[in-house]
Amino acid sequence: MQESERRHLARELHDELGQYLKAISLDARRIRDLSADHDAAVHRLSLALMQSATHVYREIGGMIRKLRPIGLDEFGLPTALEHCVDGWRERLPDASFSLAAEGDFEHLDDALNITLYRLVQEGLTNVSKFARHARAEIYLARAPGQIVVTMTDDGPGMDLSIPRKGLGLIGMRERVEALGGKFHLASRPGKGLLLCARAGSGRTEGAERCVGGWSKIGEVKAEAVGHLRELHAVVRAELLPSD
Numbered sequence: 001m002q003e004s005e006r007r008h009l010a011r012e013l014h015d016e017l018g019q020y021l022k023a024i025s026l027d028a029r030r031i032r033d034l035s036a037d038h039d040a041a042v043h044r045l046s047l048a049l050m051q052s053a054t055h056v057y058r059e060i061g062g063m064i065r066k067l068r069p070i071g072l073d074e075f076g077l078p079t080a081l082e083h084c085v086d087g088w089r090e091r092l093p094d095a096s097f098s099l100a101a102e103g104d105f106e107h108l109d110d111a112l113n114i115t116l117y118r119l120v121q122e123g124l125t126n127v128s129k130f131a132r133h134a135r136a137e138i139y140l141a142r143a144p145g146q147i148v149v150t151m152t153d154d155g156p157g158m159d160l161s162i163p164r165k166g167l168g169l170i171g172m173r174e175r176v177e178a179l180g181g182k183f184h185l186a187s188r189p190g191k192g193l194l195l196c197a198r199a200g201s202g203r204t205e206g207a208e209r210c211v212g213g214w215s216k217i218g219e220v221k222a223e224a225v226g227h228l229r230e231l232h233a234v235v236r237a238e239l240l241p242s243d
Helices: 002-036 040-067 077-091 112-132 169-177 205-212 223-237
Strands: 097-103 135-143 146-153 182-187 193-200
Touching: 002 040, 077 097, 077 112, 077 135, 112 135, 112 146, 112 169, 112 193, 169 182, 169 193
Parallel strands: 097 135
Antiparallel strands: 135 146, 146 193, 182 193
């Protein structure tokens, strides 16, 4: 399904079914209030109807979030990602998450917007599967013509030479490369995981330096989070205008 179709379906679910469910819930509350002292059976049915409407509304909300990230169209990429990260904070209370963004993220191409969101979303899903007690950091930087996204966790890491089941990492790479971008992944057992994606066109020297140090990451002795901070410093120095 194309992203335009996803967005249309998400709006239809929200505008049509969402409104009807709200109306049903309000009617059920009214029936509950009117029947409280007069008809116990009707009162019980109204309570059951309210619970059913609430359940269906939550399920539809989950479908909408899967189809189209909440707030992406209205508030932009950083806000949508913050909402996504907040959801993972609730699901994984033993993990630590941080998100930082620098630069202007308004007026992004829709395909780029959703690709970067899905990239971070998949990275967070990997944290939930393999690094539930980890510390994860996400960083976005935009300069004229390009965007760099980096993400890391200090979880158990992996041996990238061993083929893995699932399409998560493959999907991340394909999404970024389909936009003409670059995707890089680094990890070692016990050393966490680090990914970097660059998309867009224009000035590329900073991003090339950013990913140019990838070959030495396999030799590092510190945790991946420390290297992300070094990566952030390069991105800031090379991509963002100085104050």
